[in-house]
Amino acid sequence: MSDQAVAASGRTMRLREATRAAHERLDNAIMAYDPFSDREAYADFVAMQFHLHQAAEPFFRNRELAALLPDLAQRSRLDKVRLDLADLGRGVPDAIPAPGCDVAVANPVPQGLGWLYVVEGSNLGAAFLLKAATKLGLSDLFGARHLAGDPKGRGLHWRQFTAGIDAVDLTDGDETVMIESARGAFSFAQRLADGIFSARG
Template sequence: MIQVETSRAKRLKSASHGVHEGLDKAIMAAKPFSSRETYAVFLRIQQMFHRDIAALYAAPELAALFPDLSGRRRYEQVKADLADLGAAPADETPVPRFVAGASVDLPTALGWLYVAEGSNLGAAFLIKAAAALGLSAQFGARHLAASPEGRANHWRRFTAALDAPDLTDEEEARVLAGASAAFTRVRGLVDVGFRHGAADPA
């Protein structure tokens, strides 16, 4: 029997299952959609994560692989959501994980983008929860909105590009390390943000 090699996206999903599940549980335990105030904390967490990766969406190394990458950036949408609510943004003093204009390690960046794009795929039920707070894709929950082509198609387009490059075993390890670092970063933001309530996660 010929064994079909699992796609990179599926390998990442399997390898990161534990840390991903722990993050999801931590977010849900904080009840981010219980009020607009707690949702604003969630938005500041999103702001800091998307600020960390904002530079990737303009990186030429990645644009060659993902032609629609610039349109996937959600940092500005998160900031607009905060403004819609009249909520103060997080303090952006810390240097972001990826700096505009700096060279990018492709495998590491792929891992971080996998986490970012996967969160958009999983946002379908989050935007429904936001609707209970009077929020929508036009007000307060812009960054949770689906792509015009639909979440599933948007994800498939991303994973097809993610799976395309031929990488060495060492590079594959850096992809996984990047995804793990991204999940760990968000978990840290969640733990700090909701522990301090309105405090800026950084």
């Protein structure tokens, strides 16, 4: 195995370690807000998900990224989030701009990989969230569609995605951009959670 292949095989691990603190901080904050206490709180959680997925959607539609990651467009859950909002009697909220999320940059690949890592990763642990949603009378067919796993299984779905990240040819500078982009996505999600849930009083 070449040095480049060895380096690439650890890319997802490095990304995970570099974003661990931001990821844990976000998870702890969301659980502290208790978004599954009732349907109104859960609807706020889905609104947060809408903003996150809407910000990332241009990356799911980007041709350069689609050529590198399998079934990228099909992985988007934005339409499911919209349907969940409708099920919950919520309209689509106004867009919230996400800093550092721009496919118009000269090289959107490393930036997009960072954002996609965060958004795709949120589905890996969503089985627990879907179980909590069922206690509110919701399901993967009503109100909690975006929390459903892939028919092939969440684990395989995630491994295929991370294998794609590991295989992309990136420079050291690109990898730095990818990591900072992922941190920015977690930071954006944190601001969404703090803003949306704290507004409940």
